[in-house]
Amino acid sequence: xxxxxxxxxEPGFDRMISRxxxxxxxxxxxxxxxxxxxxxxxxxxxxxxxxxxIAAIEGVELPLGVLDVTLYRDDVRQHLRQxxxxxxxxPFDISDRHxxxxxxxLFTGRTVRSALDALIDFGRPRTIQLVVIVDRxxxxxxxxxxxxxxxIATSRGQEVRVRLREVDGSDGIDLVTLQxx
Amino acid sequence: xxxLTIDHLIGLDGVPREDIALILDTTDTFLEVLDxxxxxxxxxxxxTVVNLFFENSTRTRISFELAERRLSADVVNFSVGTSxxxxxxxxxxxxRNIEAMKVDMVVMRHSAAGACEFLRRRCTSRFINAxxxxxxxPTQALLDMFTLRREFGTxxxxxxxxxxxxxxxxxxxxxMFGLVTMGANVAVCGPPTLLPRHVDRLGVRVFTDIDxxxxxxxxxxxxxxxxxxxxxxxxxTLREYHDVYGVTAERLDRLSRRIAILHPGxxxxxxxIDSDVADGPQSVILxxxxxxxxxxxxxxxxxxxxxx
Numbered sequence: 001x002x003x004x005x006x007x008x009x010e011p012g013f014d015r016m017i018s019r020x021x022x023x024x025x026x027x028x029x030x031x032x033x034x035x036x037x038x039x040x041x042x043x044x045x046x047x048x049x050x051x052x053x054i055a056a057i058e059g060v061e062l063p064l065g066v067l068d069v070t071l072y073r074d075d076v077r078q079h080l081r082q083x084x085x086x087x088x089x090x091p092f093d094i095s096d097r098h099x100x101x102x103x104x105x106l107f108t109g110r111t112v113r114s115a116l117d118a119l120i121d122f123g124r125p126r127t128i129q130l131v132v133i134v135d136r137x138x139x140x141x142x143x144x145x146x147x148x149x150x151x152i153a154t155s156r157g158q159e160v161r162v163r164l165r166e167v168d169g170s171d172g173i174d175l176v177t178l179q180x181x
Numbered sequence: 182x183x184x185l186t187i188d189h190l191i192g193l194d195g196v197p198r199e200d201i202a203l204i205l206d207t208t209d210t211f212l213e214v215l216d217x218x219x220x221x222x223x224x225x226x227x228x229t230v231v232n233l234f235f236e237n238s239t240r241t242r243i244s245f246e247l248a249e250r251r252l253s254a255d256v257v258n259f260s261v262g263t264s265x266x267x268x269x270x271x272x273x274x275x276x277r278n279i280e281a282m283k284v285d286m287v288v289m290r291h292s293a294a295g296a297c298e299f300l301r302r303r304c305t306s307r308f309i310n311a312x313x314x315x316x317x318x319p320t321q322a323l324l325d326m327f328t329l330r331r332e333f334g335t336x337x338x339x340x341x342x343x344x345x346x347x348x349x350x351x352x353x354x355x356x357m358f359g360l361v362t363m364g365a366n367v368a369v370c371g372p373p374t375l376l377p378r379h380v381d382r383l384g385v386r387v388f389t390d391i392d393x394x395x396x397x398x399x400x401x402x403x404x405x406x407x408x409x410x411x412x413x414x415x416x417x418t419l420r421e422y423h424d425v426y427g428v429t430a431e432r433l434d435r436l437s438r439r440i441a442i443l444h445p446g447x448x449x450x451x452x453x454i455d456s457d458v459a460d461g462p463q464s465v466i467l468x469x470x471x472x473x474x475x476x477x478x479x480x481x482x483x484x485x486x487x488x489x
């Protein structure tokens with residue numbers, strides 16, 4: 001049994017992406033040397049949306065990359081799980097660029113930790129800035145987001161789902177409370 | 182969640198299609214890693230891999246070692262001259278020593294068929310066969326298949342002909358098993374003395390005329406002719422072998438289409454293949470070498486991180 005509560009609907013989601021895009025451009029004084037990299041899988045869709053918004057605001061299409069962090073995950077090394085490993089695709093040099101790293105949900109921080117290690121192997125960016133749609137707390141590492149769509153206080157038994165049109169048919173944020181039967 | 186069903190890679194005989202597909206898909210990822218400025222990922226940090234080579238090998242050992250180091254594994258090389266090993270007892274001794282050293286994975290080459298399986302049964306480590314006698318050489322076949330898949334987009338339905346000394350070739354055997362499993366049409370071609378009897382039972386076609394074979398296939402995998410086979414009486418002279426079975430530019434020019442040329446190396450130029458073919462535009466031989474590292478990384482990753 002589980003109970004789903006819709007926290008953000010489709011228009012709200014679009015406004016959130018707009019705000020994040022504006023914040024990124026404002027903080028970086030424009031778009032020069034900005035590149036955007038999405039974390040597989042959902043971060044990639046979010047990254048595309050933010051990129052489209054920035055193109056609409058500034059008329060500039062940022063270089064877009066895809067990062068798969070499986071090979072850098074600590075839980076894979078510890079034999080806790082073996083997820084499918086897929087290719088990263090960063091068709092540009094990230095050295096001396098400002099990397100906008102995008103993921104859907106920030107939780108323990110372990111995925112972002114892996115992503116930082118992975119990115120450093122691709123080059124030496126001037127900065128790495130983290131964008132997440134939801135920060136749900138419960139960090140296990142000293143990591144924070146630079147741009148946050150929504151901060152949601154959750155319990156560990158709850159799950160936050162960022163819905164995306166490309167995979168789920170609609171946009172939004174749901175809070176799912178898992179109940180013991 | 183994708184995991185291999187196999188726990189060791191001894192051969193491709195009996196390995197299910199899903200496993201081979203997973204290895205080839207994972208290889209795509211590692212090929213991308215090899216293009217990065219830092220060609221190394223931390224995935225096998227803290228794991229120890231022993232390269233146990235009882236038979237001389239340069240390229241396979243280097244390829245495995247690079248793959249292991251690029252996954253951040255600790256690597257120990259253990260080369261034993263064939264002469265110092267009397268099979269059976271000393272192999273078992275070696276097995277016990279490996280066990281005592283607490284290694285995680287063993288990559289093994291031996292001149293005796295079945296040697297890898299023999300040790301695997303007596304050890305707790307994960308084993309990868311890097312060639313055992315005339316039995317199997319699975320990672321070579323996987324890199325050949327990966328190269329073919331990149332060349333043609335699929336293995337299903339493509340015509341692949343293996344030419345040369347099929348009788349003594351572990352590369353041929355592994356390729357036949359793997360390719361047939363993946364739905365390719367496979368043929369072998371060579372002097373009748375170098376074709377195993379009943380090879381057609383493996384589901385492959387048999388050609389003894391190289392021109393017919395080349396006309397049939399989309400890709401040809403040319404095997405090295407070991408010079409000492411002539412002394413064994415399998416064919417009269419190297420020159421005659423070249424005349425009758427050599428893959429030459431002249432033969433390729435007579436075909437109505439371009440076929441891909443593979444060779445597991447090292448090449449005997451002017452024997453089984455001409456220089457202008459080996460270095461020509463249809464050759465994917467050096468790509469095979471690059472793919473070899475990526476395939477071995479994929480196998481090491483999938484076996485080395487497999488959950489218990």
